[in-house]
Amino acid sequence: MDRRGICGRRRAGVHAAPASAQKSVSISRNDIGGVVTSPHGAEAGVWVIAETHDLPTRYAKMVVTDDRGRYVIPDLPHGKYEVWVRGYGLIDSPKVESEPGPAP
Numbered sequence: 001m002d003r004r005g006i007c008g009r010r011r012a013g014v015h016a017a018p019a020s021a022q023k024s025v026s027i028s029r030n031d032i033g034g035v036v037t038s039p040h041g042a043e044a045g046v047w048v049i050a051e052t053h054d055l056p057t058r059y060a061k062m063v064v065t066d067d068r069g070r071y072v073i074p075d076l077p078h079g080k081y082e083v084w085v086r087g088y089g090l091i092d093s094p095k096v097e098s099e100p101g102p103a104p
Helices: none
Strands: 014-018 032-038 047-052 059-064 070-073 081-086 096-098
Touching: 032 081, 047 070, 059 070
Parallel strands: none
Antiparallel strands: 014 032, 032 070, 047 059, 047 081, 081 096
């Protein structure tokens, strides 16, 4: 897993592409972002969750994808995050490791 966000994992028909593959998502050095898709296209209204244990207490932040499946989890403290997708009627996607910041 690299710094670009959720990458290349499938489960329950959901897939999230890294932000570098989607030019419409702008990522700053404190953000994780990308696009959530399934075999049916963009997944609007699903949760994307980022969680870390690298801070003094567990820290989690959640966002909801827009109508094109895009998401940005903004203003994250520095650390390694587990990121996954959760949606209505879907099994959680596998957790993948990520760090805030744009692709190198």
